Amino acid sequence: MESFTIASKKVLTLVLVIDKAGQKARNLILLGYKKRGFGAHLWNGFGGKVEPGETAHEGALRELEEEAGITVKSEDFKKAGILLFQFENDPVALETHVYKAYEYQGQIRECEEMRPEWFAFDDIPYDQMWEDDRIWLPMLLNGQDPFFGRMYFKRKALEKETKVAPVVNTSTSAHVNHSTTMTATSFTTAQPKSGPFAMYDHHLEHSLQGVPHEVALDGTIASFEN
Numbered sequence: 152m153e154s155f156t157i158a159s160k161k162v163l164t165l166v167l168v169i170d171k172a173g174q175k176a177r178n179l180i181l182l183g184y185k186k187r188g189f190g191a192h193l194w195n196g197f198g199g200k201v202e203p204g205e206t207a208h209e210g211a212l213r214e215l216e217e218e219a220g221i222t223v224k225s226e227d228f229k230k231a232g233i234l235l236f237q238f239e240n241d242p243v244a245l246e247t248h249v250y251k252a253y254e255y256q257g258q259i260r261e262c263e264e265m266r267p268e269w270f271a272f273d274d275i276p277y278d279q280m281w282e283d284d285r286i287w288l289p290m291l292l293n294g295q296d297p298f299f300g301r302m303y304f305k306r307k308a309l310e311k312e313t314k315v316a317p318v319v320n321t322s323t324s325a326h327v328n329h330s331t332t333m334t335a336t337s338f339t340t341a342q343p344k345s346g347p348f349a350m351y352d353h354h355l356e357h358s359l360q361g362v363p364h365e366v367a368l369d370g371t372i373a374s375f376e377n
């Protein structure tokens with residue numbers, strides 16, 4: 152039975168850097184190819200867990216520097232939204248604070264976790280990104296932020312035919328043929344062995360709305376302060 156009860160949450164950050172005067176006057180977005188960890192093998196913004204004593208804003212700036220080698224002045228750093236990711240039967244919700252920046256300082260560099268690359272707005276690799284990105288990233292790029300999104304990753308049953316070997320009934324020596332259809336429910340918040348995160352074994356539902364001043368999330372409050 153599906154359950155989306157939140158017992159606790161992790162606060163994460165996600166930063167999108169945009170170059171409006173990019174190559175050949177095309178708008179560009181900086182994404183990172185995640186080489187390991189949560190979301191490995193996907194292109195994503197830069198970010199991670201907010202550390203104790205840090206605000207989401209501070210954590211986002213720190214992660215951007217760690218993962219892409221660049222800094223953004225506080226006044227150029229804008230909150231674009233909050234996304235709450237919930238996984239069926241997982242009581243830990245991921246509250247992700249999304250930021251955008253149009254200016255940055257420093258030299259973009261690869262690190263052991265992320266390989267940064269610029270993409271034209273019309274060439275964003277949505278099929279190699281988290282499934283929810285195609286819902287809210289266009290809003291961010293079109294200036295339709297701030298937004299609040301609640302994304303539900305539901306389990307999807309996978310039909311798997313498993314033929315069980317014939318069983319020999321020793322008392323009668325008769326062959327009894329069993330052919331069983333097994334249904335495997337496959338879902339994980341960890342990464343799959345290969346390819347993008349659970350692209351085939353979950354089903355995404357979502358609701359998006361403008362951000363109220365404070366967002367109540369089953370008893371928890373996410374303040375929408377920058």
Ligand SMILES: Nc1[nH]c(=O)nc2c1ncn2[C@H]1C[C@H](O)[C@@H](COP(=O)(O)OP(=O)(O)OP(=O)(O)O)O1
Pocket residue numbers: 163164165166187188189190195196197198199200236245247264281282283284
């Ligand atoms: N559904 C989703 N869509 C999306 O676009 N980004 C997501 C996402 N779920 C998580 N993220 C982002 C948020 C955050 O930037 C990153 C996960 O950060 P984590 O810190 O958990 O991962 P790491 O394994 O890199 O851990 P660190 O050791 O903290 O760097 O993935």
